[in-house]
Amino acid sequence: MILLIDAGNTRLKWRLAMSGAAAVEGVSVIGAPEPLKELEGYWAHVSGVFVSSVASRSAKERLDALLGSHTVAPVQYCWSESARMGLVNSYKDVSLMGADRWHAMLGGWVRCGAAFAVIDAGSAVTVDYVGPDGGHIGGYILPGLQMMRRSLKVDAARIGFEHHDVLSTTPGQSTGECVNNGLSWLSEAIVHRLLRDLSAYNLGSVFLTGGDAWRFQGLGLQSVFVEGLVLDGLGQRVGVGQDK
Ligand SMILES: Nc1ncnc2c1ncn2[C@@H]1O[C@H](COP(=O)(O)OP(=O)(O)O)[C@@H](O)[C@H]1O
Ligand SMILES: CC(C)(COP(=O)(O)O)[C@@H](O)C(=O)NCCC(=O)O
Numbered sequence: 001m002i003l004l005i006d007a008g009n010t011r012l013k014w015r016l017a018m019s020g021a022a023a024v025e026g027v028s029v030i031g032a033p034e035p036l037k038e039l040e041g042y043w044a045h046v047s048g049v050f051v052s053s054v055a056s057r058s059a060k061e062r063l064d065a066l067l068g069s070h071t072v073a074p075v076q077y078c079w080s081e082s083a084r085m086g087l088v089n090s091y092k093d094v095s096l097m098g099a100d101r102w103h104a105m106l107g108g109w110v111r112c113g114a115a116f117a118v119i120d121a122g123s124a125v126t127v128d129y130v131g132p133d134g135g136h137i138g139g140y141i142l143p144g145l146q147m148m149r150r151s152l153k154v155d156a157a158r159i160g161f162e163h164h165d166v167l168s169t170t171p172g173q174s175t176g177e178c179v180n181n182g183l184s185w186l187s188e189a190i191v192h193r194l195l196r197d198l199s200a201y202n203l204g205s206v207f208l209t210g211g212d213a214w215r216f217q218g219l220g221l222q223s224v225f226v227e228g229l230v231l232d233g234l235g236q237r238v239g240v241g242q243d244k
């Protein structure tokens, strides 16, 4: 069996791919004591590990040590590429693109084979557009929800608030409402801008992934939610694609 890992800056997502059978999947917070605990009992069957990572060097070293303590299977890191399966990266130096973005785009491209947008609402929010010919039109990197909450709490002395997940965009009448509604307002503004871009660039499908994806759907983004989109692209790359 092949172990696929998507190591983000907040959470580690994994999938044990078995050809022709349903995969075993899991997610854990980066830094958790035993992020791959659910794999107990499967390690003897792991013949290879493939990792798409944007995590820090120290997180990578912890992951490498953890994998080394459980399996002798080869571990291969899969970084962004210039092209694959007709998808073509717009970056001059593809090594600078987050591997999650590349594999999410590959997952979307394999699904639709036409023009599409990918939104990954993770630690950061990434948006990427791909044309009908598989050419990466380009994308955007924005601060994610926790980043924005943290910056308001840390960088502004007098902003104290309890955050909640109510997606209200009405004008706030307390610090908590102004912050929470402000963050929803900003997410809604991203949705509105995306909708404009979808028609401007003639993009058909919208693939949405990431731990905060529900916010964009809740604020009106018509999209296909694919929780494991990065893992799908990684799997396609290493020959253990999921049946659609
Ligand atoms: N158990 C959780 N722990 C941390 N963040 C979570 C959790 N569940 C949902 N989230 C949300 O998911 C976001 C991280 O999404 P994720 O796609 O895992 O990010 P990344 O790919 O950058 O690691 C966080 O900003 C947070 O709001
Ligand atoms: C923008 C990201 C931090 C998003 O990662 P995530 O939020 O999933 O942890 C990651 O794609 C990254 O490290 N990118 C490198 C810069 C670039 O893609 O141009």
Ligand SMILES: [K+]
Residues within 6 Å of the ligand: 008, 100, 120, 122, 123, 210
């Ligand atoms: K991600």
